[in-house]
Amino acid sequence: MISCRTIVIVLAMGIGAADAQQVDDASRPPYQMVRSLQMLQDQIARGDLEAHNAQPALLKRIGDSFLKVDASSWKEPRNSRAAVTFLLSGGAPQVIATLRARNVLNIDETIVDGAIAYVEGRTDDAKAKLAHIKPRSLPATLGAEIALVQSALVAQDDLKAAIALLDEVRLVMPGTLLEEAALRREIFIVGQDDDFDKFEALAVRYFRRFRHSIYAGNFRQRFALSVARFSFAQQPDRFPRLVTVLDHLDRSSQRGLYLLISRTALVRGKTEMALLAAERVTELTEEDSPEHLRARLYHAVARVATAGHGKAIAELERIDKTKLSERDVELQAAALAIGLNVRKALPEAAKNDDSISPKTVMRPRIDFSQSMAVVDHAQKLLDLSQQQLKETNR
Template structure:
């Protein structure tokens, strides 16, 4: 049996041609592939896509007799919670004769896949993931944790812990840790954020979904900058390879500089500039830019202007070139001579009445107030 599963995992079409596998056998093959993906095997991604296609076809063909085997119905649920086709899951579940709880899970999964979170929560909330077989309990905990992240983050984190407990070393754990990072940051829980980040970097740094973790980590460091120490940030990033660590610090430096967090920006820019053990290159224009931004309120204006002027703008992205232009404009305004207001010439007598009326109307209309736009002032 294991040989057939491994064959399906390595060459799905060959195994399927050999004989028709049961739905649960195909889903086990999918899980083997997903565990390889979680460990950093990016080459397994096309195999996952192919297996999902095969499972979809097999589930469409499955009849009531197939689903008398409980493992096959649980496989249907796992397929759905792995990102399967909601139409296939709904159609297959309608043909199955199984217990009410399993059918409720199926309905909740379909609602989740169709973007109806309120309905999904209503169907799944009464079901304890720890009370169902572990092969679906882990996925159920992951889905419920994701659904409750906004409304009940504490419960969401507890559910994500259950998902990890039920399925360690798998793509389920990878996703649970990744989502825990963002939820903990939103909750202001610096200790939980640091723990989840440490665990993720230690086990899943090379997952193809690690870029999502990086987004959550950078955002969390900015959000929790008053609660998480620079030493703790350095402890976490020290487990990364040097290039990933540098990119993380560049992103932190940029966000911190824009948000006016000069101390954090200076720390991150220095880390990116010096590299691990002080052996980095100081020629990266990004770190030079972010470092300059972090010193605009502390260093002399001439010093900042000189440093900004040496940056090779041709090596910057368009967004960073805009940032450089803005910084140079601000520095230039500081040293610019004060302008003397121009004298207003008297208007011809015939036009004075109309102009005065227009000016009065404009001054009483807030929409016409001559105020500069504020970046980031509009709600998201």
Template sequence: AASRAATDPQSLAIAKGVVAYLNGRPAAAIEILKPIDPMSVPADLGAFLALVKGSLLATDEPATALTLLDEARLLSPGTLVEEAALRRSVGLAATQGDAARFALASTQYVAGYLYSPYASQFADSFVSGVIALHMSISQDKLADITSMMDPEREKVIYLRIARRAAIDGLSDLSAFASARAEQGRNGKGNQDDPRAVLYSSLSTVTSATIDDVRARLGTIDRGKLSESDRALLDAAQAVAGEVVAPVRAAAMNETEAAGPAKSDAAKPAETEAASPADAEGLPPVEGAMAEQPAPVKPADAPAAASAPPAPPTTAQAAAEAQAPAPAQPETPSVLPASAPAAAASLDPHDPTDAAMLKARRQLDQIDQLLGAAPK
């Protein structure tokens, strides 16, 4: 139809650009349409032209694209053209790192188009933008925007933010969002929602209240979670178990090291030599790592018995530090990159420092485990 049309060159160029756009040739489309100013043609045509050009330039020229999307809104207010332009502006502002523009566009969209059939796409862009701009958007501003939503949509938005923030390690944002999701509105809380319980637990899984977190995770009904959230629950429970294991194992090692020294000092010399089999026969501590300190050789027993009760010797500490640790699945045992200076100051031959080094390695594995959880 465009090839047969007898019309002016600009209208023919617009027609050819639209044909290229509809046929999936964006480079050709923008090359044809770029010289045409949407504000120079009738508004009913200019609005669509501005929307198409803004969409085509979003990747390569985001600042120009935002201007074109503003023109589309100006030329066709209150229509699906404005809805599309505003929705795309939210994502572009987040990509540009423009928190003020992101907050304004989000506020305008929620106020005018929350019930649009395309609102789910806005929700995707909004959640991604909140995560990307978490250092620039205050929690108060976020609450102002979500307060314009109905309670159910607000809960879903906060649940999605809490999940993404927890996986990305943004504990403050995850705690805020999960608390808002659980709190609900008008006195109607969501404490019985397993997703809210899971996401709020993720933000505190390495905190001092780890025993409470483990208990909360144990109350979650797995049958009410999606497959990806079940995998996230498994990861959280594994993390919680790893957090407490080093502490209990270290306490057990200290007890085992101090106990024989005290009892040996009070016994005759002929009963001082303990066999390795006796040491290994002790019952395991619940939740501890499957690891035992190196047994004392019979030849070393007289020397240990003649000394007064004291902390383990350097040789014993070295033996304990060198005891083989259980293999960890698919995660290398390395110290967190964020704490090289602190790690360098620890003495691996000291029992307490050795336990701290081991705990740091396991915390790094925890970070990797959360990072590998399904998005």
């Protein structure tokens, strides 16, 4: 017996096998065509590259077929619901707009118009049309698709509402691409909401269930850039829990993330967090690797205004700047300048004021944002993640 996965991939690629021709029969009702699409997309969530490559062809074939379907077929509500699901699953909006113009769809026109507006990027129109739609009043698949759209539309203004909608998607569509997409989005939203407990639980769930997803690679990059912005990533007491989450990533992804966290912590004056992240990188790298060298740099920079500033300066001077990026060379130079000034100034400060203990004067807060133009550039790069968090494409 031919498997469902084989059927949808054969259909998408247009192979003329007898079984495929049967599946591609023009008389198939629209809801069955969309089921084929959903099965293919669920394979994508499991990491099937062949399914991913087949998706564009399948979307086009279904769209072409929809335009040939007899008008009487659209009187069946599940076929009309399938049209909206097709649209929100990557189908061409022109196809559904054509059906809408023919007035053949048997579904609330507000839902159709709102879905078309959303896909076409008309956010205000989509909000106006879909704001009062109750996802739970719809069958599970379409309700989950609408909830996913609504969460994207309200995320900038109401984090709690967006989170509740994504929770609903995960509840009703477990194991599907819809759950995978909901998890990816919700992880960043709860991070913005500074809910570390939920962030931790969702991230672990994603890495356990969907680490092989076709979209996981891009997700890890966004995750690395975004997590460094969250306030909890700068709290040393939560670091062990963050490590537990990141242990689900491959070592290369972990190294990149910890380096980003360490550098971001330096920018924000969170030296203890910078030290912890840098130390983690040294545990994950070989001594002669570029990542290990960067970790040594960040570790030393974090210590230039501590009681160990002498050793930190010596370490900074030992690091070969020819092996650093331009940004890190500037960081090294700025840290050395600050460190040398600290070493000169602190003894004089202590001599002139007996009320100041050595421990007090040896731990001023470093504000690199005032001393390095490069950090401004780094912060701008980090700010790009804010736009990435608004990404709505699955």
